[in-house]
Amino acid sequence: MSSDAQARSTRPGAARPGGRTARTRERVLDAVTSLLLEEGYEALTVDAVAARSGVHRTTVYRRWRDTGSLLADSLDAAREQTWEPPDTGTLLGDLTGINRQIVAALTEDPSITRALIAASFRSPAAARALRSFWEDRYARAAVAVERAARRGEAAGNVDARTVLIASCAPIFYELAVMRSPATEDIAERYARAGVAVAARRS
Amino acid sequence: MSSDAQARSTRPGAARPGGRTARTRERVLDAVTSLLLEEGYEALTVDAVAARSGVHRTTVYRRWRDTGSLLADSLDAAREQTWEPPDTGTLLGDLTGINRQIVAALTEDPSITRALIAASFRSPAAARALRSFWEDRYARAAVAVERAARRGEAAGNVDARTVLIASCAPIFYELAVMRSPATEDIAERYARAGVAVAARRS
């Protein structure tokens, strides 16, 4: 399910998905990923993508509208659908593991996750992609909270998403919004916050 | 202390702060605030600010460099330095009150806070202003956690900033990053997360 599948139902690519259209799409998205890796998000301009892909810039604008859509579609194409949360035997361990992945995603260079967040403020398509990606992650990670409840680490009536947000949101906030330097313990510190929320009976 | 005071020590405004320089600054910052209120953040272009203020666009670029700096300087000029956290008698009440203020700031239209976050991804000056503003708020709000510790609601050795981030970060995350719709209970829900973190002995 592509992030602009709806758009493509009335825009280029719907009536003739074969041959040239698919080739254009592949060349453009390849250019996006290579540009991101080699030059970073600042260099991801429509002009640069067009030049590198050999596809004309007006065609890129017609099909993707802005760099946020390009980024969203590129991530969408490369997305692994098999992510599962770690299962370490304790809620603290599971949440710490998830947080470590987020820390890594936000501090790597170039950080696609940070690029997507930045793009989301200018591009509705990027905002939708960001939101759906993480909502999917939280839905998949809910099982970690349910396991904790069965072990007695979490209250039975606790909302899994609230626990996960309590654990993850401070990581996004510190590293992506406030750009605080990443400390060694940040993943575990806020995982403990998630544990505290889970344990609290409401 | 202005957000680009350092810049102005070597750039326009340092040697001749009187008369014309001050007038130019005032006219430009007035144009920024009125543009923000009337047209929103998307309309806040250097060209529009220059046109409205009557100051030439190259002068705006010379003194502020980008719209993020304009925004940061404008906020800085209007900033009230007297904020204090609510004192309701319970930690939950205090944190809920703080969160309600953040919810209001992020959902009002136009939201200057959201505009500043958006700008921070493109403008170092805006990023600095955002960070310093909220660090100041957390420092001032720490007293609420200390009061809670004296009442026995919080562990004595708990880090106040961690509690505040646990309470506030999910609000920023949901409303500013993920753009989830604001629910009625969101302020209190994550204030409870802060309370849980505070109560937990570490």
Add this chain to the structure above:
DNA sequence: TGGTTAATGCTACAGATGTAGCGTTAGAAG
């Protein structure tokens, strides 16, 4: 009061965003 020069005004330029109109090419169907 006049001289110095900081600060501003102005023109020009290079690059990026995003759109409009029209010509061209190549899938898809008969």
Add this chain to the structure above:
DNA sequence: CTTCTAACGCTACATCTGTAGCATTAACCA
């Protein structure tokens, strides 16, 4: 193999960003 037309290529345009160089104005000091 021919026809139709979706998708693409191309040119042109308007707007915005950000910078460079030079002319002009007005603050500040002697």
